[in-house]
Amino acid sequence: MMPGSAAPAGGAGMFVPAATAGTVLCCMCGVAMQPNPANMCARCLRGRIDITEGVPRHAAVVYCPDCCSYLQPPRSWLRATPESPELMQILLRRINRPLARLRVSLSGAEFVFSEPHSKRLRLKLRLRREVLHGVVLEQTHPVEFVVHDRLCDSCSRAQANPDQWVAVVQLRQHVPHRRTFLYLEQLLLKHGQASLAIRVAAAPGGLDFFFGSRSHAARLVDFLATVAPIQTQTAKQLVSHDTKSSVYNYKYTFSVEICPICREDLIALSPKASRDMGGLGPLVLCVKVTNAIALLDPLTLRVHHLEEKKYRVYNFKAALTSKQLVEYIVLDIEQESPEISIDGSRYQLAYAQVARVSDFGKNDTIFTVRTHLGHLLNPGDHALGYDLYGANLNDDDMDTAMTRYSLPEVVLVKKSYEKRPRTRRWKLKRLPVEEDAANKAKGEEEKRLDEYESFLKDLEQDPELRFTINLYKNEDYRSEMASTVGDDVPTVPIEELIEDLTLGDDEEDEGDEAVAGIAQSGMVE
Incomplete structure (x- = not known):
């Protein structure tokens, strides 16, 4: 059968003509077209x-x-x-x-x-x-x-009188450092939760966020409940009352207290708390703080997640905090078990011989301890840990644990790195916080700078920690500075950094792609 000929439809010799599209001439210009x-x-x-x-x-x-x-x-x-x-x-x-x-x-x-x-x-x-x-x-x-x-109503009131706020969130944590607030600051910047605040002011033990609407303050409190173990109390104060229209104006206060347990804190569990957690401890390390507290037993590698409501039942405190870490040098190490992964973090049990750096040239005191850092430590490395051998503790749960159990003399927490780059290839953005006179004192300013430097070091060493925040490329970084960094010092890979875009004189956090279409009822991209 020739191409284009009719195909047989029934019996032999019967053909049906192939269907062809008809065309007509346009009634205006005479061009052939499909009929309409x-x-x-x-x-x-x-x-x-x-x-x-x-x-x-x-x-x-x-x-x-x-x-x-x-x-x-x-x-x-x-x-x-x-x-x-x-x-x-x-x-x-x-x-x-x-x-x-x-x-x-x-x-x-x-x-x-x-x-x-x-x-x-x-x-x-x-x-x-x-x-x-x-x-x-x-x-x-x-x-x-x-x-x-044109200024909106809340911005107009804020410019006329900065103290004319409607709701305030008083965020507090009763600890001797500000590491938690440095981390929460980056979370707030990443998710834009503090962008609606009229102003942010520093206060003893925390921050105050002032808003022009109660709903904006309540949204910040809801966000904090998802990223930290908090306890919230609310109050309101009558400002004015219109008897004719029955309109009441209030000022609302949200008092938010963060759990005083921070990452790397050493905790001595009470006998009741240890029993309720399945025999955990009695000495545990806090390895992660989200809306729950992750407690690690460094001798058995058991991890228990404690929610804020359950924590309020025990209400224990940290026996030793990161401010009391002591530097040790590793003399010898012997792995005891293979490396394992728990909640995305790697651990390995090992026996290590360590000595305090401050004891070199003074005495020959050596400690043999069991540690969960066997995958990181090698002979000659430095590590930070808690010195239970020479510490002066004022904790009832720790005294009970010492009388009932044979506690280790040293609890290693993390590896220490000596060399540091003078400049980093990355930087962080900060909230515009109003500092009071007490926070601007010389000693307090140096303390804040040291805590911020320690926070930056933690970000370099912990990929899981910096995964939750935004790190930006530092335009002032020079490659020749990298010579001051040791071979084993952890750094932030450049692929994890975000370009710091600017529009004119104001810095804006924008995406890399512009929106080219919409998806709405009756609309197609």
Whole structure:
């Protein structure tokens, strides 16, 4: 059978002609085309029918430069970043009513680049409408929005009187250091939880976050409950009362207390707590703090996760904190068991002979201890640990444990690295915290710098810790500084760093890709 001939449909010798698409001539220009109810080609239809007629080409949008939010009439303000899906929805709501009146559907939309300081936002819309007995036309339509700056209500009150707040979150932790707050600060910056705060002020033992709305403060408290073991108390104070309209104005206070147990703390469990945890301890190390406390027995590698409500039942304190770590040198080490992984962290039991660095040249005191750092330590390395042999402890649970059990003389916590780079290839962003006079004292300032340096070292040594926060490339870093770093000193890989983008004089955290389409009811990307 020849190509293009009819195919047999039934018996031999019977053929049916192949179906061919018919064409007609356009009634206006005479071009051959597929038939449609209008009998006109697409070019002639577009030339005679404009489906964008009546659709606005210019509109206005109100923007608050202080909190980076846009007005959603009549009174709500929505926060949105440049070329974000949230900004796209705000702009499209301004023209949805004319589209519905003209029975024009929106099949897609995308941003058109405009200069950041031009006060113009440009969109390219793809409109679709049915014309002339079922014929559907689609056409692009540009819309330009003029941005008008105006402070929102909360920012106006804040600029008129910075103390005119509605709700405050008083975040406290009763410990002699600020390591927890340094970590929470990075979490708040990454997730944008403190961006709605009118101001952030330092206070003895913590921070105060002031908000212009109670809902913003409550959202911060809910976020803190997911990342730290906290206990919350609320209170309100009547500010004013309108007897005619029965309107009450209150100031709300959220008192948030973080559990006083921090990472690397040494804890002596009471007999009741040890029994309830399945015979854990009695000496345990805190290895991780999220919304639960992870306690590790360094002699058996058993881990127990203690929730905040359960912790309040025992209410134990840290016998020794990271401020009391002593530096040791490893003389010899012998692995006892293979390396294992627990909750993403690696451990290995080993016996190590260590001596205090401060004892060199004074005495020959050597300790043989069991440690969970067998996979990290080698002879000649330095390690930080708790000296139970010469420590002066004031803890009832520790005294009970010493009388009932044979406690080790040294508990090693982590490996120590001597050499450090003078500059780092990465940096962190900080919250704009208002410091009081007590925190600006010379001794207090040096203490804060030391704690911040210790926090940076912890980030370099713990990949799991820095996985939860954002690290940015340091533009001031010079490669020749890397010569001061030892071969075994952990560093942050460059692939984990984020480019620090800037818009003009203000630094903005933006994504690397611009949004090119939307997905909304009746809309297609």
